[in-house]
Amino acid sequence: MNLNAPIRSFAVRSGAVALLCVFTAFGLDAWGLRERLRETALDAILRAAPPLAAAPLTIIDIDSATLARHGAWPWSRSQMARLVEKIAAARPSIIVIDMLFAGPDRLSPAAVARALAEEAGRTDIAALAPTLPDGDAALAAALALRPAALGAVLENVATPDFVPVTPLLVEGPGRLRDPWHAAGAAGPPETLRDVAQGLGLVAIASDRDGVVRRVPLIAIAGDVVLPGLAIEAVRLHDGASALVVADGELLAGMRSAPLGTDGRLRLRASAPETWLGRTVPAYRLLDGMPAPGALDGRIALLGSSAVEVGALRRTAAADAAPTVQIQADAVTTLFSGAIPNRPAILGPVENAGALALGVLALAAVLLAAPLIASALGGLLFLAWGSGAALLNHGANLMLDPAGPPLVGAVALGVGLVAGFAETERRERHLRRRFEQHLAPAVVARIAATPAALKLGGEVREITALFTDVEGFTAMTERAAPDALVKALDRYFDTLTEIVFAHGGMCDKIVGDAVHAFFNMPLDLDDHAGKALACARAIRAASERLRTEPEFAALGFGRTRIGMETGRAIVGDVGGRRKLDYTAHGMAINTAARLEVANKDLGTSICVGPGTAARLPAGAVRPVAAIAVRGVSGTVQVYAPVEDPIPGSEPVWPN
Structure with missing residues (x-):
């Protein structure tokens, strides 16, 4: 697996x-x-997109410097009229005012006289009103000098008296699914509305994160469709008499804009550093020093950037953008034709x-x-x-x-x-599974490449090595328990380290026996040769241990080893509570039998025919042909070439 x-x-x-x-x-x-x-x-x-081409637009900004020169905000309608007259004198194509003139004028002498006469019930004072300066009349006269568009806002209450200025023609079915709508709308007083050629929404809604990204192209106020201020500016500049809704677009003269699903225009917001080139402070006009040709034939967009006016909003390009600059961005986006559409x-x-x-x-x-x-x-x-x-x-x-x-x-x-x-x-x-069975380096290889394992079961050739201590049962009967356990701990530590050093796996320790396998769980080159070298090293180490006092006192017997090579079934065996990665097959059984055969043969390492066949010539020599339980006939067994065999002379390797 x-x-x-x-x-x-x-x-x-x-x-x-x-x-x-x-x-x-x-x-x-x-x-x-x-x-x-x-x-x-x-x-x-x-x-990151390339900047848009500049629109034919100039902003007249009632900035803080202007308020410092010409009076604090709010201004009277008469003051606004003087500024509008100055703008009209520069012959712009249209004048667009980004503010709402809500209700009749209340600050001019005529307005004050009318209010006083009504409060006091004095007809004589009322008769004086027409002879006094009237802010609404003055502003209406100024607006009549050039085509003008004024601002309107949406209201949460019905406004049956609200009258739109701009005709809207609809060709085909509408596609707006989520337009900006309200119960009504509020606009300028009748005196100003009658001279205006356009009326557009100055209200701007931000997204849920507080950023203004859109301005309305059209909105619904009760049963009235009201255009946005920017599209009104474009319509009047192009000389169109009406707005047309057709095929999901809003047409304004030579310009068109996709309405999308909500009837709003996605802005290409400008950064503050670009505002200066299209903005003229209002005080320059009021003080008689406009730049020559700055407004001629262009859209004059009047608004305020002054903090005290409070018309500042966050956009994608500025943390505090004046609404007049936002409307200018909308006009520029409309003129460019590169209108983001969703x-x-x-x-x-x-x-x-x-x-x-x-x-x-x-x-x-x-x-x-x-x-x-x-x-x-x-x-x-x-x-x-x-x-x-x-x-x-x-x-x-x-x-x-x-x-x-x-x-x-x-x-x-x-x-x-x-x-x-x-x-x-x-x-x-x-x-955890293998650290007690394999050398740390092999465990690290398995952890690094778990795909090399096939724990579900596989058939592979392995070399099995079984050990046994001669006379162990008798030794246990005469030995002190603590001395025996201490000696066995050292003995098994020594044998398992030798197995690990030769690339083998310690399958288990049973009594005094060690069961070791070579060429599992990972491939091991020359596993038969490494197993034979391991057997020699085990024999040498165990003989050294037997000479030490604690082992000699126990009468620790010599170690007998049996080994055989062959195909075996390898994998996890056991139930849910106990899994054992081990091997099963004739080679394992034969190795166990050969370990026992050492007693009758007088040998200490008994090598099976499978292992001998995979060793270099001269590594082992035949000992005898013996009967092995589970195998028909006799089996030729071998011993390392240097081992003394009863009845023959040892042959020592060079």
């Missing part, structure tokens, strides 16, 4: 469970993590991609080594991310570059970690 197979199977099963869990969370967008991850990754891709089909495509990446990652875990699987997974995830980036840059399709690879990476990571954990567990198990 290949141990890598169950390890990888466990890894794949673990990874599959992780894939199921994370894919479900991904598909359901649990806790909004999918959206946040996608949008953050898309932000990075859009920041059609509804991309959601299912990403789901399918996430599942496919996860399955491919698990296939790599199953079929390849961990490092190769990691590399293959990394390449797959990089390919998806790169493809998504290319689609974003080349086709403006906002395919998620991060979510599907993350799903695949979780499956891959869990699979690899589970595989490593299972490998570690099996290595510990194998070490």
Whole structure:
């Protein structure tokens, strides 16, 4: 049995469970993590894209310096009228104001007179109002100088009196599934609305992470469709009389924008360092020092970057972007035509991609080594991310570059970690199994390459070596228990170290006997020769031990050894509570019989014919042909060539 197979199977099963869990969370967008991850990754891709060409737009900024020169905020309508007159004098194509003039003017003399007359019930004071400066009238007169678009906001209550300015034509069925909607809307007072040629939403909603990435193209206010301020600016600049919804797009003159599913425009947010080139402080106009030609024929976008006004929002490129700069980014995106688009089909495509990446990652875990699987997974995830980036840059399709690879990476990571954990567990198990049977170096090899083992059972050629202590039973009857146990501990330590040193495996210790096998569990070159060398070393070591006082006092007998080579069945044998990695076969039985035969033959090492056949010529010499239980006929047995054999002269090797 290949141990890598169950390890990888466990890894794949673990990874599959992780894939199921994370894919479900991904598909359901649990806790909004999918959206946040996608949008953050898309932000990075859009920041890395080449900058857009500048739109014909100039921002008139009521900045902090302007407020310091011309009065604190809020300004009166009369003050705003003076600024609008200055802007109109520079002949922009249109004036777009990124703020809401909510309700009638309350700060001009005429407004104050009207309020006082109503409060006091004085008709004479009311009669004075038309003769006094009126902020709404002054601002309306200024707005009438050039085409203008004003701001509106959505309301949570119905507003039946709200009147839109821009006609909206719908050709074919609408495709919006999640438009921005509210019960009503609020806009400028009638005096200002009547002179405006456009009315657009200035409200901007941030995503769940607090980042503004979109502005409305259209929104629903009760039963009224209201355009966004940026699309109104584009429509008026191009001279279009209406907006048209057709085939999932919003047409504004020569421009079009995909509506997607929510009717919002994905911004190409600009960094603060780019704002200066398109921005003129309002005080320059009010103080009579505008740059020549700065507004001629361009969109004049009026707003404020002053902190005291509070119109600052976080975008993908800035922590505190004035809303007027956000609207400018929207206008620039519309003019560029390179509008990031996320059609509804991309959601299912990403789901399918996430599942496919996860399955491919698990296939790599199953079929390849961990490092190769990691590399293959990394390449797959990089390919998806790169493809998504290319689609974003080349086709403006906002395919998620991060979510599907993350799903695949979780499956891959869990699979690899589970595989490593299972490998570690099996290595510990194998070490515990074999550390008492094999040399540490062999155990390390097994732990490093568990696939080399076939614990389920195999047939392989081995050399079995059995030892026995002569006269052991009689010795136990006369020896003191503690002295005998101490001597046996040292004796077995010596023999097992010799077996390990020659590449053998100590199968078990039974009484006074050691059972050792060579060429298992791993292949061992010249295992018959190494077993014979091991037998010689055991005999020499045991004879040295017998001369030591503690062994001599016991009358410790000589060690007899039997060995044979042949095919055996090798593997784990036992029940659930006790498994024993051992060998079974005629060679093992014969080795045990030959160890006993030493007593009758007068030898100390008895070598079977299987072992003798695999030894170099002259390594052993024949002793006798004997009957072995379980074997028909007689068996020729051998002894090392240097051993004295009764009735013959020893032959010592050179």
